[in-house]
Amino acid sequence: MKEAYGVKNLKFSYNGTNIINDISLNIMEGEFLSLLGPNGAGKTTLIRILTGVIKDIEGEVLLYSKPIHHYRRREFAKTVSFLPQNPEVNLPFQVRDVVMMGRFPYIKRFEMERPRDIEVAEYAMKLLSIDHLAKRHLKELSGGEVKRVFIAQAIAQESKILFLDEPTANLDINYQIEIFKILKDFNRRLNKTIILVTHDINHAARFAKRIVLLKDGMVVKSGEPEDVITEDNLRLVFNTELKVEYDSKNKPYILI
Numbered sequence: 187m188k189e190a191y192g193v194k195n196l197k198f199s200y201n202g203t204n205i206i207n208d209i210s211l212n213i214m215e216g217e218f219l220s221l222l223g224p225n226g227a228g229k230t231t232l233i234r235i236l237t238g239v240i241k242d243i244e245g246e247v248l249l250y251s252k253p254i255h256h257y258r259r260r261e262f263a264k265t266v267s268f269l270p271q272n273p274e275v276n277l278p279f280q281v282r283d284v285v286m287m288g289r290f291p292y293i294k295r296f297e298m299e300r301p302r303d304i305e306v307a308e309y310a311m312k313l314l315s316i317d318h319l320a321k322r323h324l325k326e327l328s329g330g331e332v333k334r335v336f337i338a339q340a341i342a343q344e345s346k347i348l349f350l351d352e353p354t355a356n357l358d359i360n361y362q363i364e365i366f367k368i369l370k371d372f373n374r375r376l377n378k379t380i381i382l383v384t385h386d387i388n389h390a391a392r393f394a395k396r397i398v399l400l401k402d403g404m405v406v407k408s409g410e411p412e413d414v415i416t417e418d419n420l421r422l423v424f425n426t427e428l429k430v431e432y433d434s435k436n437k438p439y440i441l442i
Contacts, residue, residue, distance in 0.1 A: 288342030
């Protein structure tokens with residue numbers, strides 16, 4: 187299995203406060219990895235570093251054995267896509283146009299989209315059940331619909347690695363499950379590397395191949411869900427008592 191990311195002795199501080207404290211982490215191609223931890227653990231900061239949004243860091247971040255700052259913009263965008271927790275929604279564009287923006291690594295300046303670009307964008311909209319909204323303006327949509335539009339945009343980008351920060355926040359439970367199933371299918375069928383932040387421990391345990399528990403900018407535990415989601419680990423990270431049970435497939439889940 188090929189290494190997608192190699193992170194070594196990563197540190198990041200902001201206004202004198204340490205946010206990421208000496209993290210070393212390897213992410214393999216084709217992994218479905220979930221970052222879990224309380225607010226302030228460094229989850230979002232970590233993926234903003236891995237996606238090149240935050241650049242002023244200490245340590246080493248390699249993407250396919252190459253420092254991420256050595257990538258050109260289009261080359262990086264063909265490799266990595268990132269859906270932030272709160273994408274810009276005050277855009278004067280129709281849904282179709284927003285999804286089509288995911289194709290920017292493949293469309294040269296002043297060129298029109300090609301049939302392949304249209305095909306991929308339409309496929310992504312249909313996959314997220316928003317094809318009927320294609321001609322609606324973004325500002326006319328509900329929060330859940332907007333979230334699905336930007337997930338479709340990230341899928342349309344066809345990158346090797348997909349980062350998502352709280353992709354199912356503000357979504358009804360049926361759409362939450364559906365999106366996790368879509369991501370799992372992409373991971374299995376296309377060997378897409380998925381790295382996401384979520385506060386839903388049960389979703390992470392059910393769908394992720396590996397879970398990384400973070401606290402105070404440090405990795406507390408990393409491994410398969412059944413090894414990471416234990417009452418002792420959760421008590422250490424979340425400072426509360428959570429009851430862990432196991433389903434018929436030995437997948438852990440919590441009872442509140």
